[in-house]
Amino acid sequence: MSARITRLEHDGLTFDVLDEGPLDGPPVVLLHGFPERSSTWAAVAPILHGAGLRTYALDQRGYSPGARPRGRWSYRLPLLVGDVAALIERIGRPVHLVGHDWGAAVGWAVAGRLPEQVRTFTAVSVPHPAAFVRAMRSRSQRRRSGYMALFNLPVLPELMARAPGGRFDRAMRKAGMTAEEVVRFRTEIVEYGALHHALGWYRGVPFTRPGSTDVTVTVPTTLVWSDRDIAIGREGVDGTARWVDAPYDLVVLEGVSHWIPTQAPEECAAAILARVRGTEATR
Numbered sequence: 001m002s003a004r005i006t007r008l009e010h011d012g013l014t015f016d017v018l019d020e021g022p023l024d025g026p027p028v029v030l031l032h033g034f035p036e037r038s039s040t041w042a043a044v045a046p047i048l049h050g051a052g053l054r055t056y057a058l059d060q061r062g063y064s065p066g067a068r069p070r071g072r073w074s075y076r077l078p079l080l081v082g083d084v085a086a087l088i089e090r091i092g093r094p095v096h097l098v099g100h101d102w103g104a105a106v107g108w109a110v111a112g113r114l115p116e117q118v119r120t121f122t123a124v125s126v127p128h129p130a131a132f133v134r135a136m137r138s139r140s141q142r143r144r145s146g147y148m149a150l151f152n153l154p155v156l157p158e159l160m161a162r163a164p165g166g167r168f169d170r171a172m173r174k175a176g177m178t179a180e181e182v183v184r185f186r187t188e189i190v191e192y193g194a195l196h197h198a199l200g201w202y203r204g205v206p207f208t209r210p211g212s213t214d215v216t217v218t219v220p221t222t223l224v225w226s227d228r229d230i231a232i233g234r235e236g237v238d239g240t241a242r243w244v245d246a247p248y249d250l251v252v253l254e255g256v257s258h259w260i261p262t263q264a265p266e267e268c269a270a271a272i273l274a275r276v277r278g279t280e281a282t283r
Contacts, residue, residue: 002092005056010086011079014066017087018057020045025054026119026276027091031084033101033125035172035189035198037063040100043265044272051273053096058087060103062197063189069197075204077212081109088117096276100124100261102201112215119279121221122272124260125232129213131239132232141233147171151202158199161190175230176257220247222275224268226256249275 002023008015018038021028028048032040038057045055061067061083062075069075084106088095097118099107104126111121126132135141151157161168164186172182189195221244225237241248251271256264 005087005090008058008083008087008090010083013061013069013083014064015061015083015087016059016064016066018059019054020057021049021054022052023054025049025052027093027095028053028055028272028276029084029087029091029095029097030055030057031060031097031099031103031107032057032063033099033103034201035185035195036101037188037192037194039184039188040259040261042262044261044269047266047269048272051276053273053276056087056091056095058084060106062200063194065193068194072200072203073207075197075200076207077106077109077204080106080201081113084110085114085117088114094119096120096122096272096279098122098124098272099126101126101258105129108217109213109215111217111219111221115218118219120275121217121219122224122275123221124224124268125226125229125258127223127225127232127236127240128217128243130215130243132236133213134239135233135236138233138235141235144231144233147231148202148205151199152206158196161195176228176259176263178263181259181262215243217244218246220275220279222249222251222271224251224253224260224271226253226258226260226264228256229258231258247278 004019005017008017030041032038037059041057048055094117097107104123107121108128111118169182223240253264253267260268
C-alpha cells in the first residue's frame with residue numbers, strides 16, 4: 001500500500017490529483033478531456049473502486065491552478081505526454097490508462113510511446129490520432145472538426161464564453177451537454193480561470209510534427225465510441241484497429257452523445273473493467 005497522491009510536481013508545475021479507491025488496488029489513471037476536469041469521472045470511478053481498482057484522476061496541464069503555463073508552445077503533445085508519464089512514475093508501477101476526448105488523444109500517445117508503463121488502454125470517444133488525421137480527408141469529419149479552427153483564434157473563444165447562456169454555452173448544448181453539465185463547465189472551467197489555458201491544447205496542435213502520431217499501440221486496447229457524437233465520425237473509429245497490434249475491442253454506444261463518462265458511466269465503466277480484467281487475471 002502507498003499514501004494518497006494529491007499533488008504532482010513536474011516540469012516546474014503543480015498538478016492536482018484525485019486519488020481514490022482501495023490503496024492496494026491495481027492503479028488506473030483517468031485523463032479528462034475538454035472542457036472538463038477530473039470530475040468528469042465522478043460517476044465512473046466508484047464503479048471501478050467497487051471492482052477493487054484504485055483510480056488517479058489528473059487535472060491536466062492548463063486545468064490545475066498550479067499548472068497553467070503561458071503560451072501555446074507550452075501545450076505541445078510531448079509535454080502533455082510527459083505530464084502523464086510523470087504521474088505514472090510517481091505511482092511506481094505500470095497502470096491501466098483511460099482517457100476521454102483530449103485525454104484519449106494523450107492516452108494514445110502515452111500507450112504508443114511508453115508501452116512498458118501501460119498495462120491496458122481504454123480510449124473514450126477519440127480514435128487513434130493517425131486514424132483521425134486520415135479521417136480528416138473526408139468532408140464529413142472536416143465539418144465536424146470545424147470548431148478546432150475557431151479555438152485556434154486568439155481571444156474570440158474566451159469572449160464567446162464570457163456571458164452565461166451565450167454562444168459558447170449554446171455550442172456545448174448542441175454538442176450534447178445537459179444544462180447541468182454546462183453549469184459545471186462554467187463553474188469548473190470558466191469561473192475557475194482554466195478556459196484560456198485549456199484552449200492552449202488546441203492552439204498547440206500546429207506544433208505537432210506531421211507523422212509523429214503514427215505510432216502503433218502494442219498494449220491491449222479498447223475504443224468506446226458513441227453514435228451521437230457530433231465531433232467524431234465513424235471514419236476514424238473504423239480506421240483505428242490498424243494502429244493497434246494487440247487485443248483490441250470497439251464498443252459502440254447507441255443513442256449517447258460525446259460526453260460518455262457523465263452520460264453513460266455504467267457502460268463506460270463496464271468497458272474499462274472488461275479490458276482491465278483480462279490482464280489482471282493473468283498477473
